[in-house]
Amino acid sequence: MLRVDITKQLGEFSLAASFSSEGRVTGLFGASGSGKTSLINTIAGLVRPDRGTIVIDGETVDDTAAGIHVPTWRRRIGYVFQDARLFPHLSISQNLDYGRRMNGLTEDPAQHKRVVDLLDIGALLDRRPGKLSGGERQRVALGRALLSKPRLLLLDEPLGALDESRKLEILPYLVRLRDEAGVPMVYVSHDAAELRQLATQIVMLRRGQVTAFGGVKVLTAGT
Amino acid sequence: MFEISPTEWTAILLSLRVAVIATLVATPFGIALAWLLARRDFWGKSLLDAAVHLPLVLPPVVTGYLLLLTFGKRGLVGGWLADHLGIVFAFRWTGAALACGVMSFPLLVRPIRLSIEAVDRRLEQAAETLGAAPWRVFATVTLPLALPGVLAGMVLGFAKAIGEFGATITFVSNIPGETQTISSAIYSLIQTPDGDTAAARLVIISVVLAVGALIAAEVFARRATARLHGQ
Numbered sequence: 001m002l003r004v005d006i007t008k009q010l011g012e013f014s015l016a017a018s019f020s021s022e023g024r025v026t027g028l029f030g031a032s033g034s035g036k037t038s039l040i041n042t043i044a045g046l047v048r049p050d051r052g053t054i055v056i057d058g059e060t061v062d063d064t065a066a067g068i069h070v071p072t073w074r075r076r077i078g079y080v081f082q083d084a085r086l087f088p089h090l091s092i093s094q095n096l097d098y099g100r101r102m103n104g105l106t107e108d109p110a111q112h113k114r115v116v117d118l119l120d121i122g123a124l125l126d127r128r129p130g131k132l133s134g135g136e137r138q139r140v141a142l143g144r145a146l147l148s149k150p151r152l153l154l155l156d157e158p159l160g161a162l163d164e165s166r167k168l169e170i171l172p173y174l175v176r177l178r179d180e181a182g183v184p185m186v187y188v189s190h191d192a193a194e195l196r197q198l199a200t201q202i203v204m205l206r207r208g209q210v211t212a213f214g215g216v217k218v219l220t221a222g223t
Numbered sequence: 224m225f226e227i228s229p230t231e232w233t234a235i236l237l238s239l240r241v242a243v244i245a246t247l248v249a250t251p252f253g254i255a256l257a258w259l260l261a262r263r264d265f266w267g268k269s270l271l272d273a274a275v276h277l278p279l280v281l282p283p284v285v286t287g288y289l290l291l292l293t294f295g296k297r298g299l300v301g302g303w304l305a306d307h308l309g310i311v312f313a314f315r316w317t318g319a320a321l322a323c324g325v326m327s328f329p330l331l332v333r334p335i336r337l338s339i340e341a342v343d344r345r346l347e348q349a350a351e352t353l354g355a356a357p358w359r360v361f362a363t364v365t366l367p368l369a370l371p372g373v374l375a376g377m378v379l380g381f382a383k384a385i386g387e388f389g390a391t392i393t394f395v396s397n398i399p400g401e402t403q404t405i406s407s408a409i410y411s412l413i414q415t416p417d418g419d420t421a422a423a424r425l426v427i428i429s430v431v432l433a434v435g436a437l438i439a440a441e442v443f444a445r446r447a448t449a450r451l452h453g454q
Binding site for chain 1: 352355356360
């Protein structure tokens with residue numbers, strides 16, 4: 001499903017990651033500064049690796065030896081950022097529809113309804129992002145990413161900006177997403193408890209290096 | 224005192240036409256240039272930036288003379304345009320529009336550039352992850368979010384264009400009905416005995432137009448800002 005074997009020098013920091021995951025949710029675990037975000041941005045195509053390959057769903061999106069670098073917008077990925085990054089000039093409805101329009105996909109009311117119901121955002125559709133709470137914004141961001149029909153969903157600490165009670169509000173949605181949406185995910189977090197609930201496989205990062213890879217139990221072994 | 228004569232009307236309408244055309248034609252170029260300066264790094268960027276600001280610091284008569292050399296009938300560009308496309312700038316109202324466009328260009332570009340710089344690049348990134356090609360990111364995210372600046376730039380450019388004098392009179396002279404704008408009409412009237420009252424009328428009209436433009440810019444910018452902040 002996802003194969004990564006890259007190195008990247010970012011100033012003083014060097015990132016070297018090699019793993020291959022078939023899991024539904026691949027958790028990228030590490031302290032802040034361990035290179036999680038750089039790694040997920042490389043998978044997204046926002047950062048170009050110095051060397052190596054990335055394969056998503058059988059398609060080589062990065063291969064430095066062959067000179068391949070598929071730009072982000074053609075990777076058919078979804079990306080949920082820590083700060084939801086909803087478009088402030090568009091309504092929630094238009095935000096949700098954005099990926100479909102940009103990818104030239106035909107309207108799919110059934111899928112739209114499924115996602116809106118799954119995330120309980122039906123009541124928000126006519127509102128503006130400025131009027132939403134942090135938790136609501138993050139749910140809309142999830143919906144927006146899903147509705148672009150990605151082959152891989154990247155989530156970079158989607159709960160990171162929320163307080164404890166909001167986290168507990170969103171977590172069940174993420175579990176439902178994992179079990180019902182059928183889109184493989186890469187989930188970045190520094191919170192082992194969060195990953196124990198969500199991830200099926202763990203890639204552990206420390207100072208830019210992969211220190212462990214395997215089932216959720218590596219979280220217990222490593223910490 | 225308040226009777227506006229036909230000659231004055233002609234000058235007012237010509238000024239409006241010249242300024243509107245100058246602004247409308249300059250705006251797409253202004254947006255493209257503002258984007259380049261705000262978002263791209265390339266060799267000669269500071270040189271280009273300086274060139275854009277040149278009309279602001281050069282004596283207008285110099286800009287007008289350079290326009291005459293370049294776009295006059297025997298000018299490098301002007302000759303070619305006249306021979307191949309039949310477009311003539313020299314001593315025509317189109318030349319006045321060109322002079323006004325060039326003179327107001329720095330004022331047009333600056334607010335647009337600032338507002339493009341202020342657009343959160345993380346939103347552009349988000350658009351990219353949702354499958355938007357670079358030009359669509361620009362059209363659907365950057366430009367709408369920079370709209371208050373674009374409107375402000377257009378209004379400022381318009382206000383500058385409508386009052387432009389030095390470059391216009393140098394380049395296309397002061398021909399009533401063709402190139403005599405409000406400013407050149409005032410200039411002629413002040414030099415004419417008994418022209419004071421008519422000049423005063425045009426001065427009042429200039430002030431009204433300029434103040435009106437500034438108020439319009441403020442209103443547009445407020446509305447657009449409110450819309451963009453999700454209100």
